[in-house]
Amino acid sequence: MSLTKLQTLITDFLEYAELEKDLSHLTIRNYDHYLRRFVEFTQIPSPGQITLDVVRKYRLKLNRYTDDNGKSLKKITQDYHVIALRAFLKYLAKRDITSLPAEKIELGKHGDRIIEFLSIEELEQIFEAATPEDSSNIIQARDRAILELLFSTGLRVSELVSLNKGSINLKNDEFTVRGKGDKPRIVFLSPTAKKWIHSYLTLRKDTLKPLFINNTRQKKFSENSDTTKRLTARSIERIVSKYTKKAGIMKKVTPHTMRHSFATDLLMNGADIRSVQTLLGHSSITTTQIYTHLTNQHLKEVYKAFHDKRRK
Secondary structure (H helix, E strand, C coil): CCCHHHHHHHHHHHHHHHHCCCHHHHHHHHHHHHHHHHHHHHCCCHHHCCCCCHHHHHHHHHHHHHHCCCCCCHHHHHHHHHHHHHHHHHHHHHHCCCCCHHHHHHHCCCCCCCCCCCHHHHHHHHHHCCCCCCCHHHHHHHHHHHHHHHHHCCHHHHHCCEEHHHHHCCCCEEEEEEHHCCCCCHHHHHHHHHHHHHHHHHHHCCCEEEEEEEEEECCCHHHHCCCHHHHHHHHHHHHHHHHHCCCCCCCCHHHHHHHHHHHHHHHHHHCCCCHHHHHHHHCHHHHHHHHHHHHHHHHHHHHHCCCCCCCC
């Protein structure tokens, strides 16, 4: 079956996003999925047929959609579909291809996003739960290093798993990572994170490149490659969950919770929002602003401490 004009233009847009916009492979893959779903749901063959009414019916289908397990799409996921469509329409306008103007499509309004983060006391409990009783325990040394590194740097889990031993010079307090869109940024190591990474690497006797590897997986020597031994994002998630439960903390904690905790800790200790944006690797300040409402308690404490002290 031959491709429609709309399908061909979507392919062109994805290539443009990769080459000209330098978007990450994950973003491009998601755009591909969302836009193919638009074609599937609307069954229109050309961009000129995209109208507000078509978009309205598409959004209704997204809102009513359920998968084979009866699971519906979250509102934020529905928004991602619409964001992809708007990006595609902007591309069409750039090429002077007649279609619906992207600015005519508005995103739905939702309540403030709830951000889970850990208090310093909770973080200390998790770190303590991962502390090796035996200094030769390589797995716990690795896990403590992972936890400390997540909180010290605010790395995304994808950034952490891609680190190699050569990525980090422990003589310095900083190193460069490449985040979304392959954009480089500098992150900083706390003394505690440096200590535990050094302890873990001292116990390593292999010559593999990854910073964090599976130290329990038994494979033939020929299969002990960088790829097979490197910890995955799912492995990191399990490690964080393991020590959260061991610490007796009932809330769900993920690697991204550690990232939230990193950002919140900076803001509550007086960091400005622009600096936090840079440290997190956010391309837009709007993304970073999801954290500002978390510091309300800190603002209340400032208010009580400094306001109206001269009146009797």
